[in-house]
Amino acid sequence: MINIVIAGVGGQGSILAAKVLGSLYLSKGLDVKVNEVHGMSQRGGSVVTMIRAGEKVHNPLVSVGEADYLVGLEIHETLRAWPYLAKNGKAVTSTRVIPIRYQPGEAASVGIIGGVIRIEAEELAKKAGNAKSENIVLLGALSNFLDFSGDEWEAALRENIKPKHIGVNLNAFQLGREEVPK
Amino acid sequence: MSGKRKVLMMGNEAVARGLTEAGCSFVSSYPGTPSTEITEFAAKTVYAEWAPNEKVAVEAALGASLAGARSFSGMKHVGVNVAADPLFTAAYTGINGGVVIAVADDPGCHSSQNEQDSRHYAEAMKLPMLEPSDSQECLDFTKTAFTLSERFDTPVLLRLTTRISHSRSAVTVGEIERPVLREYQKNPGKNVMVPAAARVRHAALEERLASLGDFCEESGLNRIEWGTERKIGVVASGISYQTAREALGDSASYLKLGMVFPLPVLPLRELAEAVDELWVIEELDDFIETHCKKHGLKVWGKADLTPLGEYTVPILRQAVLGETAEESPQSELLLNNVPPRPPVLCPGCPHWGTFGVIKKLNLTVMGDIGCYTLGASPPLSSMDFCVCMGASVSSLHGFLKVRPDRADKAVAVIGDSTFMHSGLTGLMNIVYNQTPATVLILDNAITGMTGHQQNPGTGLTLMGQSAPVLDLEAVCRSLGVKRVVTADPRDPAALEAALKEELAASEPSVVVVRRPCALLEGSI
Numbered sequence: 001m002i003n004i005v006i007a008g009v010g011g012q013g014s015i016l017a018a019k020v021l022g023s024l025y026l027s028k029g030l031d032v033k034v035n036e037v038h039g040m041s042q043r044g045g046s047v048v049t050m051i052r053a054g055e056k057v058h059n060p061l062v063s064v065g066e067a068d069y070l071v072g073l074e075i076h077e078t079l080r081a082w083p084y085l086a087k088n089g090k091a092v093t094s095t096r097v098i099p100i101r102y103q104p105g106e107a108a109s110v111g112i113i114g115g116v117i118r119i120e121a122e123e124l125a126k127k128a129g130n131a132k133s134e135n136i137v138l139l140g141a142l143s144n145f146l147d148f149s150g151d152e153w154e155a156a157l158r159e160n161i162k163p164k165h166i167g168v169n170l171n172a173f174q175l176g177r178e179e180v181p182k
Numbered sequence: 183m184s185g186k187r188k189v190l191m192m193g194n195e196a197v198a199r200g201l202t203e204a205g206c207s208f209v210s211s212y213p214g215t216p217s218t219e220i221t222e223f224a225a226k227t228v229y230a231e232w233a234p235n236e237k238v239a240v241e242a243a244l245g246a247s248l249a250g251a252r253s254f255s256g257m258k259h260v261g262v263n264v265a266a267d268p269l270f271t272a273a274y275t276g277i278n279g280g281v282v283i284a285v286a287d288d289p290g291c292h293s294s295q296n297e298q299d300s301r302h303y304a305e306a307m308k309l310p311m312l313e314p315s316d317s318q319e320c321l322d323f324t325k326t327a328f329t330l331s332e333r334f335d336t337p338v339l340l341r342l343t344t345r346i347s348h349s350r351s352a353v354t355v356g357e358i359e360r361p362v363l364r365e366y367q368k369n370p371g372k373n374v375m376v377p378a379a380a381r382v383r384h385a386a387l388e389e390r391l392a393s394l395g396d397f398c399e400e401s402g403l404n405r406i407e408w409g410t411e412r413k414i415g416v417v418a419s420g421i422s423y424q425t426a427r428e429a430l431g432d433s434a435s436y437l438k439l440g441m442v443f444p445l446p447v448l449p450l451r452e453l454a455e456a457v458d459e460l461w462v463i464e465e466l467d468d469f470i471e472t473h474c475k476k477h478g479l480k481v482w483g484k485a486d487l488t489p490l491g492e493y494t495v496p497i498l499r500q501a502v503l504g505e506t507a508e509e510s511p512q513s514e515l516l517l518n519n520v521p522p523r524p525p526v527l528c529p530g531c532p533h534w535g536t537f538g539v540i541k542k543l544n545l546t547v548m549g550d551i552g553c554y555t556l557g558a559s560p561p562l563s564s565m566d567f568c569v570c571m572g573a574s575v576s577s578l579h580g581f582l583k584v585r586p587d588r589a590d591k592a593v594a595v596i597g598d599s600t601f602m603h604s605g606l607t608g609l610m611n612i613v614y615n616q617t618p619a620t621v622l623i624l625d626n627a628i629t630g631m632t633g634h635q636q637n638p639g640t641g642l643t644l645m646g647q648s649a650p651v652l653d654l655e656a657v658c659r660s661l662g663v664k665r666v667v668t669a670d671p672r673d674p675a676a677l678e679a680a681l682k683e684e685l686a687a688s689e690p691s692v693v694v695v696r697r698p699c700a701l702l703e704g705s706i
């Protein structure tokens with residue numbers, strides 16, 4: 001079973017990233033479940049999206065300590081979702097900080113955890129042509145650890161992204177992919 | 183196998199696909215998380231509309247059914263409270279074209295004001311209820327629900343929960359049936375529920391329930407999956423079945439229920455006799471457990487499992503197997519280091535302006551349900567009461583009846599969609615029973631909280647056709663409110679002045695605070 005958790009803030013595009021991953025595993029003939037958050041939390045709250053793939057997937061939720069991969073779209077959210085990560089799991093995070101307002105407590109620093117791959121996703125997304133393609137930059141980074149070919153990734157991106165946006169997103173994917181040393 | 187390709191589909195989309203395949207030709211719903219997308223997807227293939235509230239939606243669906251169409255309505259769990267009146271009696275009349283009502287519960291209160299368990303409604307209304315456990319079943323059970331509806335002459339409830347509605351899983355789609363209208367024949371004995379007819383129909387309802395009881399004993403909707411051992415048996419449905427399968431694996435045996443009302447006895451006995459320990463695993467209330475106990479079965483359930491929130495794999499392993507998951511010390515450290523990030527009003531949201539003034543004037547606020555409920559959280563912290571849609575207006579009236587001295591310091595705050603849903607009658611009551619209440623209608627020209635649905639005030643229908651725009655000010659005046667003013671939340675000084683004047687007035691007043699949702703303006 002493969003378990004992936006995507007953590008971010010409502011509106012950052014976790015759902016699209018999850019759909020792309022879902023398509024990839026489905027095309028390999030695996031059973032897939034993707035759990036999304038719609039509704040209240042999308043109003044700027046924390047959002048955790050989960051992808052599970054295997055011979056047969058029952059529950060759509062990843063348990064604490066079970067995620068093989070954690071993709072963080074924002075620093076605080078990466079930290080918040082950290083407990084999901086398995087002991088030998090891999091984490092990729094954007095260095096992006098979206099301030100948490102009107103709440104007690106300190107702004108978190110990703111420095112307190114080790115072994116996470118940091119990506120300047122916002123910069124790379126801008127370079128790709130649209131600051132909103134951070135989610136796809138991070139998929140590009142993650143792609144270095146997953147067992148899919150470049151063609152398979154491209155097919156899954158095309159399946160889930162409208163033709164008029166695909167160019168920018170393919171760029172974003174490539175930039176993210178090149179950020180992580182193989 | 184049809185050889186068709188599998189696609190990943192959200193549960194709600196699969197319900198929409200199911201009703202399309204079933205030849206349903208009329209959908210009327212009111213939005214509510216987690217049910218909203220069913221109707222949005224349905225609108226791509228079937229005639230579908232947003233009604234002003236769930237009662238109107240269900241009654242419209244009943245009318246379409248009477249005229250011979252397969253019809254559908256979808257709502258969140260609390261929507262059934264609003265639509266309960268027609269549903270209880272539609273159980274008596276039965277249907278002409280098949281009627282399916284989807285009800286989405288929200289264990290864990292992800293986007294809701296309560297955690298009510300809609301299975302009790304099935305029992306109280308005596309309506310059959312199906313509960314799918316993944317997207318394929320969402321599609322299949324919706325079609326089955328239409329078949330059962332027509333076979334047994336009854337509306338059928340389809341129960342969903344957040345994790346089923348909002349998870350994607352693999353679906354193989356089927357063929358689309360062409361909608362056909364059944365013949366319409368006037369039949370007052372069956373369809374006009376005056377007491378004499380209702381007594382007769384009550385007997386028919388009890389008979390139908392008995393046949394449904396027989397049906398569920400045999401139905402393939404409920405199945406036993408034998409495990410490799412006979413130690414633990416589990417009775418479960420929907421998402422709880424999936425969580426239990428994951429937690430307890432292939433060694434346990436399962437009675438997987440696709441129909442949660444009425445509930446069978448024979449397969450339960452069969453499983454109970456075969457295993458050492460029988461567990462009922464169900465989120466929220468002990469609905470299935472109570473049924474088991476009524477039939478003399480010894481089961482484990484709520485004594486060890488909470489009625490609160492959602493179940494997870496570790497919760498079930500702990501309760502059933504006594505296994506505790508190891509906590510990583512790092513988790514604790516991290517959780518204490520990251521401040522929570524609850525939902526907040528968007529930057530530029532017009533509700534900021536309104537609540538800024540309300541906070542400044544330190545008013546008592548009878549709140550309501552919508553994005554503006556976020557006015558209750560910091561930094562605004564300006565809400566005293568919020569229970570259900572429409573309650574702001576009616577509760578302010580009661581508050582002021584017994585504390586008239588507060589009339590210049592208290593307001594009701596209600597959104598445009600919520601006002602149309604159930605604020606009108608409360609305002610009528612304020613005029614009729616006379617309190618000098620001040621009601622703020624926050625008109626952001628959209629149903630915001632549930633993700634931008636059209637409503638009678640937006641000028642567009644669900645299917646994108648233009649529609650007359652409801653004139654809120656004229657409606658309020660027509661209800662007898664003499665003081666109706668309009669203000670802009672982007673002009674706080676003017677809003678404050680208007681509000682002060684209306685609070686001081688000794689008769690009912692309405693302030694329409696008007697400014698389109700920031701997401702509409704900027705089209706984010």
Ligand SMILES: Cc1ncc(C[n+]2csc(CCOP(=O)(O)OP(=O)(O)O)c2C)c(N)n1
Nearest residue numbers: 214260551552553597598599600629630631
């Ligand atoms: C009976 C019932 N039906 C549906 C809902 C779901 N719901 C919550 S808020 C809301 C709409 C709010 O829209 P509006 O009043 O226009 O306020 P806005 O969010 O746009 O500020 C809906 C449909 C509910 N809570 N209760």
